[in-house]
Amino acid sequence: MKSYLEQHLKTRLTELGWPVEEPQFSRPKKAENGDWSTNIAMALARVARQAPLQIAHTIMEGLILDPEIVDRYEIVAPGFINFFQSPDYLAHQLRKIVTQDFHYGRNKSGAGQKAQVEFVSANPTGPLTVGHGRQTVLGDTIANILEWSGYEVVREYYFNNAGRQMRKLGESLRARYLTLKGQSTALPEDGYQGEYLVEIAKELLEQQPDLSVETELSVFKTHAEAGIFQIIKDTLARMGVTHDVFYNENTLYETGKIEEVLDELRRKNLVFTKDGATWFKTTELGFDQDRVLVKSTGEPTYRLPDMAYHREKFRRGFDLIIDVFGADHQDTYPDVLAALKVMGFDTSKVHVVIHQFVTLMRGDEVVKMSTRKAEFVTLDELLDEVGVDVVRYFYIMRGAGSHLNFDLDLAKRQTEENPVFYLQYAHARIASIFRKAEERGITYDVHADLTRLGEAETLALINELLAFPEVVERCLRSLEVHHLPNYLYALATALHKFYTEHRVISEDVPLSQARLFLLKAVKIALRNGLQILGVTAPERM
RNA sequence: GCUCCCGUAGCUCAACCGGAUAGAGCAACAGUCUUCUAAACUGUAGGUUACAGGUUCGAGUCCUGUCGGGAGUACCA
Structure with missing residues (x-):
């Protein structure tokens, strides 16, 4: 629907001789504002030197839309054009979901491309802590999103066992x-x-x-x-995480890659010696200070191997390189990227996802962590206490840029009012209805008459359902995967509301079958979404 | 001092490239189970989006400054 509208609108704008910038469409928050809305008339107001409402009318007067897709449209102040989709279109989309099944939500934006996600990368000095957990889940979920977008993904763990x-x-x-x-x-x-x-x-x-x-x-x-x-x-x-490659920093020394980078930077005149150490002339590249590449002891700093490692990432042919780092690594990548750029690599392929720290709480008390002193709660202990599903969901439900308070007492205690269970319950509830339908002899019918679906809660559920692929794409674009759990929560809410208002199994068999068909589609979206999150979708609870 | 992240309801957090009346959960209060799982649903209350300016048809979102919290600013990684 969105692409259909985009296409027709662009054509119309060309006819009118107005600049064809990418028209923006969004799903309005309120149902009364339509299923899709565009602000194009307001965006054009300045260039066209006309009132937005006037522009909107001019555009729409010459636009012929397929009534099987667009039911009607409205022009509303200050200049929004709101489109309402037709019932036929909805029915058609529902059938598509059921046909796609395990593929519903996938897109092809990364087809034929190779991506690498580096995450965890903790040195082997101790068990993973609660702090590492966030990065583990973040990296793995990003990798899942990339896979759902068609990328061939390598999950990689970089470590150092020297020093x-x-x-x-x-x-x-x-x-x-x-x-x-x-x-x-x-x-x-x-x-x-x-x-x-x-x-x-x-x-x-x-x-x-x-x-x-x-x-x-x-x-x-x-x-x-x-x-x-x-x-x-x-x-x-x-945690359900498997890395494809464990990359040892040491191999960069053994194969002379470290020296190669140093030589290359030397050739660019970006290296000098001072106080017995070898420096990277970062001030030349716009930074506020120079950085040490090799200490006076002869030992390189982390910087040099990092450059060599990323150079290898490029040479291995990745189209997309994602580094997941904690906030403490914030200053480590700008000069690394600068070096790569100097060496002629396209650093726009590298995306660094920085996540803020996890503050571990016990009630109101902050738990201080130190690997060396063994003052920490390990990820294993956390898994023992609350289980994988809860751990994965809790870590991913907030934006990476937000500081995350992980209250142990709350996580342990949370068995009833937990958002994970809320989602899983929605899935199990549908499964239960299907079991009940079978008992009553009402069978799921692929050819059910979907025109029977039309109440407000039902339409709200369908609309939520259709947004799933867009959410996956949004996660991909922004590399902010918390949109997915938020979306699934909203989908579960829509399902629960529908369930409360409308009885699925009734005397009216055709209606029952139409609703079963809808629930089948909802179940698919929930299951697929939970799969991306690495959370199980139970058949009963 | 400088750089980066954050500041939204009592608490934890959402809000797609700047869009329509800023939304959820928890906590509080009031309701809904003889019927497909009440791990659910409905309603009430709760806001000067830290503060002060600016940009424009429109700002939680962009710009400048201030305040507060976090991370970094090493010849640690």
Whole structure:
């Protein structure tokens, strides 16, 4: 309907000799303002030097619209043109949904294109925390949206298993190991105090009982890393998340990619040496200060590998590159992107999604988190307490740019007034009605007479239902996926209202069948939407 | 100091490229189950969209400034 109107309106504007800018259509909030509305007359007021209402009339007088699609239109002050869709059109759309079934809501905007989503990327120093949860769900849901838009998607996890942090980790494991062996050893200063290292030490002791203080640290480091990665991957699996690629920063060194980037920047005259360190001349590119690429110790900062990594992303041929970062990484990407641009890559392909922090609350108290001190609630613990469906939904229901308060007490307590259950209940309710219909011998009929559907609540439900593909596209355009849970909530509300007002199964068999047909379509949209969110759609509750 | 994010009902948050009377949930109050699942529905109340200017037919949305919260501003990542 939208594209139909767009097309005809554009043609008409051309006839009139007015600038054919992209006409904007929106679904009015109020049903009385039609099913689709455009503000084109107001937008043209200045250029055409006429009153918006006059323009609207001029446009509409010469516009011939198919009555099977558009029932009627109205011109309303200050200059809106509102269109009302015809019943035939609605019926036709409903049939389409049922035919598309598992494909309802998909679009082809990314067909033939490759996308990469990098998310989580936590270094293997400890289990994933509640803080990582937000990024996990955000990244995975964005990836789902891309898949529903036709992209071929690679989910990627970037990690670093070298450096000071990992050394500390190895030392911490060694201390735990030796303590288990009866040689009580203190954890190093700033060591990792988490209980998980004790578990990993026990495993190590079973497998290799002969290690000692003399053993190379790398043995402990390697074992700690493997053990922790197992924990992380298990957690991700519980969340329903599978990464296709785990990219080790170290390979960038081994294959000389780091040097290549440095050389390339040198050739562009953007590198200089000062105080024994190697600097990136970012001031030359419009930044307020220069940045260190290689420390005086000879060790590169995160910046250089990040540049090399992103250069690899481009070379691997991705058409769309999405980085999901926490707010603490805010300053790390502008100069990385600047370097890539200098190297000749099209950085408009890179989209950085920054999410604000999660504040973990216990009632009114803020829970402070630190991986090293093991003062945190792990994602696993959260999953144990409230389940995957609730965790995924809670993390995604708010915009990434908003700070998220995650109240543990509330999440645990929430079993009844929880929005997730509200959605799932809508789905289960429909399933239940279908079971009941079968009992009563009323069968679902593909050829049901849909002209029987016409009450206000019914039309509201159908309109909500038809918006689903638009919501998916909007999530894609904006990379703001919280629109989806919000939409599904509204769809569930429309369903519940319809249910309260109108009995589906009645003596009137044709009407029952028409309503069953509608519910079938609603069930499809709910199920597909929940699938994108990674939330289950139960048949009964 | 500078950069980025945020500020909307008592609380948690929506509001598509600037559109029509700023919407939900929770909490409060009042109702609705002999009938397909009441994990639901209806109604009442709750707002100077932090503040002050500006841009225009129209601003929660864009611009400038102020205040408040968060993140960054390292030879940490």
